[in-house]
Amino acid sequence: MDRYKIIISYDGTLYAGWQVQKTGIAIQPLIQKALATILRSPTDLTGSGRTDAGVHALAQVAHFDAEHPITDLHKFLVSLNALLPIDIQVQEIHPVAPNFHARYQATGKIYYYHLGLSAVTNPFTRLYRTQIFGSFSVERLKKAIPHFLGTHDFTAFTHQAHKGTASHDPIRTMQRLDVIEEEEGIRLEFEADGFLYKMVRNIVGTLCDIAQGKMEAGQIPEIFALKDRKKAGTCAPPHGLFLVHVKY
């Protein structure tokens, strides 16, 4: 058996998320099926983690095993992409050690969330940016950022995960949460050793509530302490969110 790592870009707009769901088309089974076709053998594809319905990935990482070594990796990549929808395309393939594991060996992840703050929506980024209407103070948002940095119990910023997939340890370390100005708004860059279910979207929603004057930055320490999801802000919509990088 030879193990391979693939790096996948997908536009999540049309999909029910990475993992197989009761309804809708999921991304992982589609790639798995294409791999099985090309390898002529049932194949398991293990991703670095799930992304929710409507969330995008610039570089999701996954691994699979092939019974026989793949001799021409470029040709394999082209054939695999030809079997995939054009909104899911494998960008790279690399041979890895047999003990490489896309999920267990991930040491951190980077997510971006794009907020549109222009008066008029740009039709070309509408699927990749959450447009904000009304008053929004980037300064207020920035003042709330330090509360999220460092090691915390993020229970207040997660939803109950799907059955059987719950991470029982809600402690995560946020190494970086940067606010980058973009042409039509801002981009929030999250870097942590791991993320709980819907954690980025719940933090973004809370930051937006603060920027819009619905909450105060000073409330955040109490929200962390109470570990109560209901005390935190709204959950931001999925389409502004991108999985950008998985660290190993």
Added chain:
Amino acid sequence: MDRYKIIISYDGTLYAGWQVQKTGIAIQPLIQKALATILRSPTDLTGSGRTDAGVHALAQVAHFDAEHPITDLHKFLVSLNALLPIDIQVQEIHPVAPNFHARYQATGKIYYYHLGLSAVTNPFTRLYRTQIFGSFSVERLKKAIPHFLGTHDFTAFTHQAHKGTASHDPIRTMQRLDVIEEEEGIRLEFEADGFLYKMVRNIVGTLCDIAQGKMEAGQIPEIFALKDRKKAGTCAPPHGLFLVHVKY
């Protein structure tokens, strides 16, 4: 009556083009309907020209008349956009002289055409870039460019226009045809005093045929001289094409 000029961005992916068609939803009637709703009066919207089904616009220009002056232009813009689909959004509105005419007074246009030349398709630009597979020589393409510059009878590079909309004068002056390198391919920038029906797409298709070795740059003068559409190259697909600017 007060006349207003609007500048519109639209993602043409889902539309049958600017002008009303027998089938599919067209862009101009949608905006016209929104204007009629907001102005509470039937309203005609006249664009600078058509764009075909699937073609995008960063800045299509159009004009309409309002019975009463619009007092708050920003508020009007926000209300109008709220009535429009999110993939068609008016970016600007300006009062203009009563004799301003979006079509007759246009003195030139700029179109961009995006070609993807990377080995792997980027899912996020798939709707806005025509992906090329196989060998493609940008150098060969560049050598063909000078043949298109200047004043020519572009009959060989147009299709028969829709009934009643034919421009009987096929002479156009191409002021600029630049090849700009982009991250995943190239962008062709066309600037001319006007464009015939499908002219950009037919030139792009011909340039691609040359870049792929199916035609020679040296054939172009003869194609111009013969004025025969069948001698020119293929017609490039609509989704790589953007109307970028209308000059007045």
